[in-house]
Structures are given as structure tokens and as C-alpha cells.
Amino acid sequence: MAMLVFGTQIHIVTFIFILLEICMLIFQLAYYSFRPQDKNRIRYLILLFLMLFYNITGGLFPDPGINISIPIQIMTAYGSGFLMASYFPFYFYKAFDLSSLRWHALFGVPLFLMLPYAVFFVIVYAINGNLKADIKLGMIVPLIYALVLLWIMFNSIREKYKRNRNKNEYLEELAMYSAITPWASLTFFGLVEESQLIEVLCTNTGIIAISILFLGKSIKREREEYGKLQELGRIGSQREEFEEQCKFYRLTNREIQIVLLVREGLTYKEISEKLFIAGKTVDNHVQNIYEKTEVNNKVALIQKLHIYP
Structure with a gap:
């Protein structure tokens, strides 16, 4: 028997991920309010929000008990998955400086992921109402492109870390591989109907790996900035002492x-x-x-x- 919460279609595991992501979102928003110049944090916040939106809509919809038409629910549920899949390459391009992903992040993803969604899951589905047929046609290009882009992302990461690789960078590289691998499953689950439990476990492992990467980089950056502040303070103190001695x-x-x-x-x-x-x-x-x-x-x-x- 499925473990659902509050009489909805949301599985208990999905609900746990939603709670965790809400807590992370609130914490990161609070931190961002103190440092609005941190562009990497705002990119991570967008990623976190899209994952949260994907989990909520994928868990709730379609549900006849919700006062929203079933076609709109289905469009929204699939749209959240396509949005999440589309933002992933852009996030990695910007956050990890993977320059070889630029074309895909800015042009390839809108062309081969968002356009098929708009055509088959919005326009064609609104006309014929035949979801199964639209899925088969609409997922062909996104699935092939996702596999190609996954390979390109793997190569970009390998190229980035192949020189001067130390222990810490090797672990970071492995974490990046772990983060992008579940990304391809977003398009796969759009084509294949699986249980919500399997889907949420596969898709959310990526956000966990990315969160570990993001927090690790944030901690490292904060330590470096703190060290620089201490050094500046030390130099400032020595300068003042030197000036006092010169006056004396x-x-x-x-x-x-x-x-x-x-x-x-x-x-x-x-x-x-x-x-x-x-x-x-x-x-x-x-x-x-x-x-x-x-x-x-x-x-x-x-x-x-x-x-x-």
C-alpha cells in the first residue's frame, strides 16, 4: 500500500524531500539577504526552488480532487520536469565555469528540451488530449539530446579537472559526476511511467550531490575570505604601529x-x-x-x- 500524506498523491519520501528542501531554501534565502552580491548562491537558490516545484507538482498531479483541470495539472507536472532538466546545464556552466557548455546552456536546451515540451505537451496535447501519444512523440528529441548532453557534460568535467588534480579536486570531480548523472533520469521518467518513490529517489540524489558541492565551495570561500580579513587586519595593525613609531x-x-x-x-x-x-x-x-x-x-x-x- 502506497504511503501517501494528507490524503494527497504525495508519497511520504517525496514529502520528506520537500520539507528538507524548504528548510534549505529558507536558510539559503536568509544567508543570501546578507550577501546579495553572491551570484552562485542565487543560482543555487533557483535550482533548489525548481527541484522543490518539481517534487510538489510531480507528487500532487494529476489529482481529480484538486480544483484544477487535469490537462493543466499534467502540463504543469511535465513542465516542472522540463524546467528542472533545462536549468541543470546552465547551472553547471555558470557555477563550475564549464565553458564548453555555453552553447547548450543558452541555445541547445531551449531548442531541444523546452521547444518539444511547448509543442507536444502544451499545444498538441491541448488539441488532441492524447497524452500517451504526445509523450511518445514529444520525448524522442529530449531523450536523445539528454544523453548527448550528459556525455558532453562528463567530458567538460573531465577536461576541467584533468590537470593538477589533487585529492580534494578528485573528490569534487566525483561529486560532480554524481550530481549530473541523475539529471538524465528527468527525461527518462517523462517517457517511462515509474512509481513516485523510484522517481523521487533518482532525481533528488542529484540535488543532494549539488548541495554538498555548493556547501563545500561556500565553506572554502568563507575560510579564504576570513583568512584575508585577518591578514588585512594584521597588516593594518602593523601599519598603525609603524606610523606611531615614525611619529615618536x-x-x-x-x-x-x-x-x-x-x-x-x-x-x-x-x-x-x-x-x-x-x-x-x-x-x-x-x-x-x-x-x-x-x-x-x-x-x-x-x-x-x-x-x-
Whole structure:
């Protein structure tokens, strides 16, 4: 006996996936509101929303108990699957910088997936009402194209990671293969009638793999940004300390310039050429700096003034 919820056509497993995806959508929307410049996150949110829409419509429709005409329900249910299948290549093209998918993401998918849907599942079905015949005709091109595009996506991923592959990148590559493989099942289930349980398990494994990839990349990016902020804070603190030391020892602007060039390892001759002053003038400035700071060599000067790197 099918395990349905709330007297609808939705299987309990589908319902669990819907709840999980709603929670993920709310969490990611909240995070996106703090960082609206994060384009990868908005792409992931669109993907998550389309998967949620696909699960809801695929689980609910067709149902005579819903106050929507059966043809509209069927068009919507199939349309959600085609939308999901169409967005997948675009998401991978943008999120993972797979440039070889550009043509397919922008032109191939609308031509070979969305156009057949509009023709056979909307126009022709609205005219003849013969769903079985329309499925057989309407799914021929999308199914063939899905298999071809799946092969192209596999090759694009392999090309991206074949150079300088390390352990982490190898795991990421495997996760990407796991994410795109269920994508082809979206068109397959449009042609073959299977139980909702099998369909939802196959199609949702892809979104799980993509979510793992997305979260992994997000965590890595956040750590890098945090490290950069810490480094900038450290440099800023050292710069302030250096400026305070220069004020304390009453170094002039020219002397501060020379101190910084000494820190870079330039010789007195190179400093004179860089500042367009005589070598003897540089030597005099250095001696004045030594006297003011009470040191007698470059290393002691650098240590005393806490010169930032």
C-alpha cells in the first residue's frame, strides 16, 4: 500500500524531500539577504526552488480532487520536469565555469528540451488530449539530446579537472559526476511511467550531490575570505604601529620613504635612483635615521620600527 500524506498523491519520501528542501531554501534565502552580491548562491537558490516545484507538482498531479483541470495539472507536472532538466546545464556552466557548455546552456536546451515540451505537451496535447501519444512523440528529441548532453557534460568535467588534480579536486570531480548523472533520469521518467518513490529517489540524489558541492565551495570561500580579513587586519595593525613609531622618533616623510625602501632590500644606489636624489643624500638620511632611532644597522632599524611586510 502506497504511503501517501494528507490524503494527497504525495508519497511520504517525496514529502520528506520537500520539507528538507524548504528548510534549505529558507536558510539559503536568509544567508543570501546578507550577501546579495553572491551570484552562485542565487543560482543555487533557483535550482533548489525548481527541484522543490518539481517534487510538489510531480507528487500532487494529476489529482481529480484538486480544483484544477487535469490537462493543466499534467502540463504543469511535465513542465516542472522540463524546467528542472533545462536549468541543470546552465547551472553547471555558470557555477563550475564549464565553458564548453555555453552553447547548450543558452541555445541547445531551449531548442531541444523546452521547444518539444511547448509543442507536444502544451499545444498538441491541448488539441488532441492524447497524452500517451504526445509523450511518445514529444520525448524522442529530449531523450536523445539528454544523453548527448550528459556525455558532453562528463567530458567538460573531465577536461576541467584533468590537470593538477589533487585529492580534494578528485573528490569534487566525483561529486560532480554524481550530481549530473541523475539529471538524465528527468527525461527518462517523462517517457517511462515509474512509481513516485523510484522517481523521487533518482532525481533528488542529484540535488543532494549539488548541495554538498555548493556547501563545500561556500565553506572554502568563507575560510579564504576570513583568512584575508585577518591578514588585512594584521597588516593594518602593523601599519598603525609603524606610523606611531615614525611619529615618536620624529622621522620626516623623506626618511620614512627611505626606511620603507631599505625594508624592500634596495641598495643606497637603487634608492637614490628611485627617489631621484644623490647617493650622498641617501647616506645622510640613513645616518640621521640611525641617530634618531638609536640603532646602527638595517636589521635593528626594521625590528625597532616594526615595519609591516
